[in-house]
Amino acid sequence: MGCVFLSFASSALIILVLLSLQKCSAVVVLKQWKNTRHHHHEGGGGGGDSSGMSKSGCDLFDGKWVYDETYPLYNASSCPFIEPQFDCQKNGRPDSFYLKYDGEDMVRRLKGKKILFVGDSLSLNQWQSLICMLHAAVPQSNYKIERIADLSNFTLPEYGISVMLSRNAFLVDLVKEKIGTVLKLDSIQNGNSWKGYDIVIFNTWHWWLHKGHQQPWDYIQEGNKVEKDMNRLDAFRAGITTWSKWVDSNVDPNITKIFFQGTSPTHYNGNEWNGSGSESETCRGESRPIGGSRYPAALPKAAEIVKEVLSNMSKPVGLLDVTALSQLRKDGHPSVYGMYGERGNDCSHWCLAGVPDTWNQLLYALLLQGDTTS
Numbered sequence: 001m002g003c004v005f006l007s008f009a010s011s012a013l014i015i016l017v018l019l020s021l022q023k024c025s026a027v028v029v030l031k032q033w034k035n036t037r038h039h040h041h042e043g044g045g046g047g048g049d050s051s052g053m054s055k056s057g058c059d060l061f062d063g064k065w066v067y068d069e070t071y072p073l074y075n076a077s078s079c080p081f082i083e084p085q086f087d088c089q090k091n092g093r094p095d096s097f098y099l100k101y102d103g104e105d106m107v108r109r110l111k112g113k114k115i116l117f118v119g120d121s122l123s124l125n126q127w128q129s130l131i132c133m134l135h136a137a138v139p140q141s142n143y144k145i146e147r148i149a150d151l152s153n154f155t156l157p158e159y160g161i162s163v164m165l166s167r168n169a170f171l172v173d174l175v176k177e178k179i180g181t182v183l184k185l186d187s188i189q190n191g192n193s194w195k196g197y198d199i200v201i202f203n204t205w206h207w208w209l210h211k212g213h214q215q216p217w218d219y220i221q222e223g224n225k226v227e228k229d230m231n232r233l234d235a236f237r238a239g240i241t242t243w244s245k246w247v248d249s250n251v252d253p254n255i256t257k258i259f260f261q262g263t264s265p266t267h268y269n270g271n272e273w274n275g276s277g278s279e280s281e282t283c284r285g286e287s288r289p290i291g292g293s294r295y296p297a298a299l300p301k302a303a304e305i306v307k308e309v310l311s312n313m314s315k316p317v318g319l320l321d322v323t324a325l326s327q328l329r330k331d332g333h334p335s336v337y338g339m340y341g342e343r344g345n346d347c348s349h350w351c352l353a354g355v356p357d358t359w360n361q362l363l364y365a366l367l368l369q370g371d372t373t374s
Helices: 103-109 121-137 232-250 301-311 323-327 355-369
Strands: 006-008 065-067 114-119 144-148 151-156 161-167 173-177 180-184 199-202 219-222 225-227 257-261 317-320
Touching: 103 121, 103 355, 114 121, 121 151, 121 161, 121 257, 121 355, 232 301, 257 355, 301 317, 317 355, 323 355
Parallel strands: 006 065, 114 161, 114 199, 180 219, 199 257, 257 317
Antiparallel strands: 144 151, 151 161, 173 180, 219 225
8 A cells, every 4th residue: 555655846845644544644646746655664763652654554754755736735925924044935046846734624633732842943944834834724813923032932812722932952951151151961951841732842953063153052061071072973862862861751641742853954965865966065956856765875873863762762752754755855945045045055944835844744644643533
């Protein structure tokens, strides 16, 4: 039985979700491009309840992108929430080939729910995608959106839906002390602010790589050991292990569903997808995804660490395993059509509408798998 097919067309790249739990949770309406079908082995790891496998045994995160001219799910110009850095069409991107749910059903299933995204600007990317999708599903509904400090909140009062974003690049504590700003790998003091939600989606990775003037800390501390620097993958492993222990100690899975947004890939090294290319080749000028379902380069080490840490947790955590499918989307980044125009080249974040819409469709599919109501 065919399982997972990713579609793209002229404004958002998306997965269509079947509402029937007896069938695969993701299919595509084919238009111009042929597809292959996949049964796949394992999905995401962690806590015994995080697999991307549907109830029919297919992997929601394994497939290829195919063209579907019926999309996008929403027009970026009609969504008032998109940050300038993600609005590639408004910033002059000339092509639209990279763009391409039952939205009312999503609104109905989320009725009365409080949802929280916690993480860096990739969480911002996904949060803005989701609130655009909800707004497009019920465009006549009154909404409220506000930001207080690092917390943003979008609400649909008519449906009792709240979708919040807490900007927290590391999940563990970043503390100002006499010696300077310290990244504390074994400390989470702000975890109480993550409690009381129905769904929480965590994310961290990209800021762990920053150095020089982009590095927000002066020292790293683990236990009593304080260092100027350390291997960043080791630091990342220690940080998300601390987070995993916090979840295991503080979350009641009967009340709150926890997800971890998988590692979002970048496209700054053309050698990864083009053997005859060079390391200086980037996403700039790319207008098509990579064909097939396998990226030529390996998964980032951080993605492997995430799966390893989640697999050792006692509480169920769903892995939104978007790494491999997003690796295929070298065309989906803002590049020079982001906030800084020709002065920048953003191959880290994603255009909206675009790839994060698919992440949210997969999140929706995982929520459907765990929902026994109709």
